[in-house]
Amino acid sequence: MKLTATRERYPDGTPVQNLEERIAFIEKHGLNSENILRLNPALNSIERMTENIEFISNLGLSNKVFERVPQLFICSIENNLEPKVEYINDLGLSNKVFERVPRLFSYSMKNRIWPRSELLREAGFDAGEELMKHISLPNHRFEAKYGILEREIFEKAAEYQS
Secondary structure (H helix, E strand, O other): OOOOOOOOEOOOOOEOOOHHHHHHHHHHOOOOHHHHHHHOOOOOOHHHHHHHHHHHHHOOOOOOHHHHOHHHHOOOHHHHHHHHHHHHHHOOOOOOHHHHOHHHHHOOHHHHHHHHHHHHHHOOOOHHHHHHHHOOOOHHHHHHHHOOOHHHHHHHHHHOOO
């Protein structure tokens, strides 16, 4: 027996909406559904997407960040987005940094954001500004720029506690 779309559920219990509903939802928010679905075909429920759009909007950011980082639609607000925003704000940076560097939402707190900022701070740099300038660098180029060894990044990541 085939389940109807209203009875199908994701593992977290949220209902599965059909693809057409999700496309209409994305386009209703002024976003390009073709690009978003190409980069992120496994979209969550409309309810989850609505929560994430509201979260981003409450930060004062444009919905256009979803086109640059479509995985924002599936990120957990509580376990992923909020901790990053809080940490970036604690570094003295405003939420607008996420519009300049929207991929920041996709980077790991444990393996990229936190260890790099802590090592920059220990080396005497302004961790916030330097981190934002060079967050996208691969580890070997980050190492060449700051003299912070890739091994040190991995060791620092092991100290991370969420």
